[in-house]
Amino acid sequence: xxxxxxxxxxxxxxxxxxxxxxxxxxxxxxxxxxxxxxxxxxxxxxxxxxxxxxxxxxxxxxxxxxxxxxxxxxxxxxxxxxxxxxxxxxxxxxxxxxxxxxxxxxxxxxxxxxxxxxxxxxxxxxxxxxxxxxxxxxxxxxxxxxxxxxxxxxxxxxxxxxxxxxxxxxxxxxxxxxxxxxxxxxxxxxxxxxxxxxxxxxxxxxxxxxxxxxxxxxxxxxxxxxxxxxxxxxxxxxxxxxxxxxxxxxxxxxxxxxxxxxxxxxxxxxxxxxxxxxxxxxxxxxxxxxxxxxxxxxxxxxxxxxxxxxxxxxxxxxxxxxxxxxxxxxxxxxxxxxxxxxxxxxxxxxxxxxxxxxxxxxxxxxxxxxxxxxxxxxxxxxxxxxxxxxxxxxxxxxxxxxxxxxxxxxxxxxxxxxxxxxxxxxxxxxxxxxxxxxxxxxxxxxxxxxxxxxxxxxxxxxxxxxxxxxxxxxxxxxxxxxxxxxxxxxxxxxxxxxxxxxxxxxxxxxxxxxxxxxxxxxxxxxxxxxxxxxxxxxxxxxxxxxxxxxxxxxxxxxxxxxxxxxxxxxxxxxxxxxxx
DNA sequence: ACCTTAAGCGCG
DNA sequence: AAAGCGCGCTTAAGGT
Numbered sequence: 001x002x003x004x005x006x007x008x009x010x011x012x013x014x015x016x017x018x019x020x021x022x023x024x025x026x027x028x029x030x031x032x033x034x035x036x037x038x039x040x041x042x043x044x045x046x047x048x049x050x051x052x053x054x055x056x057x058x059x060x061x062x063x064x065x066x067x068x069x070x071x072x073x074x075x076x077x078x079x080x081x082x083x084x085x086x087x088x089x090x091x092x093x094x095x096x097x098x099x100x101x102x103x104x105x106x107x108x109x110x111x112x113x114x115x116x117x118x119x120x121x122x123x124x125x126x127x128x129x130x131x132x133x134x135x136x137x138x139x140x141x142x143x144x145x146x147x148x149x150x151x152x153x154x155x156x157x158x159x160x161x162x163x164x165x166x167x168x169x170x171x172x173x174x175x176x177x178x179x180x181x182x183x184x185x186x187x188x189x190x191x192x193x194x195x196x197x198x199x200x201x202x203x204x205x206x207x208x209x210x211x212x213x214x215x216x217x218x219x220x221x222x223x224x225x226x227x228x229x230x231x232x233x234x235x236x237x238x239x240x241x242x243x244x245x246x247x248x249x250x251x252x253x254x255x256x257x258x259x260x261x262x263x264x265x266x267x268x269x270x271x272x273x274x275x276x277x278x279x280x281x282x283x284x285x286x287x288x289x290x291x292x293x294x295x296x297x298x299x300x301x302x303x304x305x306x307x308x309x310x311x312x313x314x315x316x317x318x319x320x321x322x323x324x325x326x327x328x329x330x331x332x333x334x335x336x337x338x339x340x341x342x343x344x345x346x347x348x349x350x351x352x353x354x355x356x357x358x359x360x361x362x363x364x365x366x367x368x369x370x371x372x373x374x375x376x377x378x379x380x381x382x383x384x385x386x387x388x389x390x391x392x393x394x395x396x397x398x399x400x401x402x403x404x405x406x407x408x409x410x411x412x413x414x415x416x417x418x419x420x421x422x423x424x425x426x427x428x429x430x431x432x433x434x435x436x437x438x439x440x441x442x443x444x445x446x447x448x449x450x451x452x453x454x455x456x457x458x459x460x461x462x463x464x465x466x467x468x469x470x471x472x473x474x475x476x477x478x479x480x481x482x483x484x485x486x487x488x489x490x491x492x493x494x495x496x497x498x499x500x501x502x503x504x505x506x507x508x509x510x511x512x513x514x515x516x517x518x519x520x521x522x523x524x525x526x527x528x529x530x531x532x533x534x535x536x537x538x539x540x541x542x543x544x545x546x547x548x549x550x551x552x553x554x555x556x557x558x559x560x561x562x563x564x565x566x567x568x569x570x571x572x573x574x575x576x577x578x579x580x
Numbered sequence: 581a582c583c584t585t586a587a588g589c590g591c592g
Numbered sequence: 593a594a595a596g597c598g599c600g601c602t603t604a605a606g607g608t
Contacts (some may be wrong), residue, residue, distance in 0.1 A: 234604060236605080252587085252588080253587080253589085255593085255595095258593090259594085276602090279601085280590065308598065318599085391597045391598095392596055393595055394596070398595060481597065481598060
């Protein structure tokens with residue numbers, strides 16, 4: 001390591017032959033000489049620098065570099081994830097000089113290609129040179145340095161660099177959180193899961209047998225439909241049987257069945273519910289996904305176009321609420337669960353500077369606040385109206401109520417209406433911090449163009465209008481969902497650092513071994529769009545709750561300085577997640 | 581026999 | 593009573 005004062009960034013990359021290079025870089029782009037080490041020494045070096053001056057580590061892809069460090073027991077404070085930052089900058093409309101960055105096509109990797117396989121198998125950087133599949137970004141030192149330069153130039157060219165920098169930092173912090181969530185795992189009580197399954201389905205059947213309670217519901221349904229051999233698992237056959245029995249439905253979906261009165265309906269809905277539970281989260285799910293008391297999904301930051309996370313493996317973001325009680329703290333530990341009340345409308349109110357909407361949300365429940373303005377009668381109506389405004393509904397109660405919101409909350413409604421107008425004509429919209437929507441696909445544009453030609457058929461024109469409206473609903477929702485995702489990232493980024501400062505508890509208070517020190521101090525265990533769960537030693541639970549609240553407050557002030565909109569949380573401390 | 585698509589339902 | 597946004601996953605059906 002060269003002597004002298006440290007620079008704030010440390011770029012990491014491979015040099016071939018199993019060596020890693022580290023280069024310190026400062027704000028002017030000045031670099032120190034590279035430090036070269038064997039790959040096996042990286043973890044120790046990173047740990048030393050974290051203790052010494054904690055630089056912001058710059059690397060190609062957190063999912064490639066961080067798991068090995070976590071396995072070695074090392075956590076870092078901050079990073080720049082070049083892959084994620086590239087993806088934001090490449091399409092962001094606020095970047096004024098994106099060309100050099102866009103030309104670096106090697107860095108364009110869609111997240112779905114990265115979701116497939118979990119990383120961090122315990123090997124510290126494979127040395128066989130097998131890296132470099134076409135679905136990964138470059139991991140060499142020189143490439144990282146060059147890309148980092150391009151990214152800084154692009155980011156500095158932004159109309160409001162401050163906001164964009166916030167997004168890039170949040171995005172990178174999210175990548176660290178995702179890797180740490182995987183390393184820590186969700187504390188999952190397989191016995192409780194089994195108990196819930198047996199309660200709903202009956203005892204675990206052997207060898208492909210149908211669980212008793214499912215079989216009972218099926219038999220009841222077949223009786224009521226007077227068809228002893230009907231397969232309930234085939235929608236077309238089930239649909240025909242329903243219609244034969246005089247139930248006039250166009251599909252076998254639950255919402256349509258519920259509208260009809262017939263002895264077959266209740267057992268069929270019961271069957272579908274149980275069948276779904278068994279197929280998606282039955283006993284095989286436990287066998288496949290729960291090991292040593294932990295469920296470890298792979299989180300995919302920015303896996304959704306709006307910037308929301310996706311997940312891969314086990315359906316982490318779709319765990320039914322029914323099974324939430326199986327998310328259970330280790331003995332002597334507690335779960336601190338928090339979700340934001342009405343995050344998206346609050347984000348909209350803040351973005352739009354809508355004082356009336358901010359005021360409606362001031363008393364914890366925004367929907368109740370809307371009822372108090374007199375614009376609608378009930379909380380349910382308020383919720384339906386707001387969701388209609390965010391999603392762009394065109395029919396039903398929701399569409400009927402939205403115009404009233406337009407009178408009461410003109411600023412908020414103008415923002416989403418404007419986003420829809422832009423989308424309908426093929427334009428691009430951008431979130432509060434600077435993530436832009438993707439351009440329309442070529443087929444969409446071609447259809448719009450040809451529908452405007454004089455010889456276009458009526459059917460063609462109608463199709464084009466429907467497609468335009470559909471895209472309008474997408475862009476309408478994009479600005480809100482995307483900004484809400486930014487708020488949530490800022491929340492977690494701040495929370496993660498607060499929790500990392502907690503004192504580890506004594507060894508006899510340790511939880512089951514999991515991740516780098518996560519068995520000794522409060523850590524994030526679950527994230528779902530507007531909700532976090534922290535696993536904490538019992539004596540740290542109150543402090544963790546305080547940290548969660550403080551982080552939410554900080555996120556609000558960071559994104560929307562001076563805004564009167566607040567972001568209240570529903571917070572619970574208990575041994576298990578799920579409704580108290 | 582294999583791969584892709586659509587239906588349906590879980591989550592926010 | 594049941595639409596308007598974004599997803600992942602399992603199953604059956606359809607295409608090759």
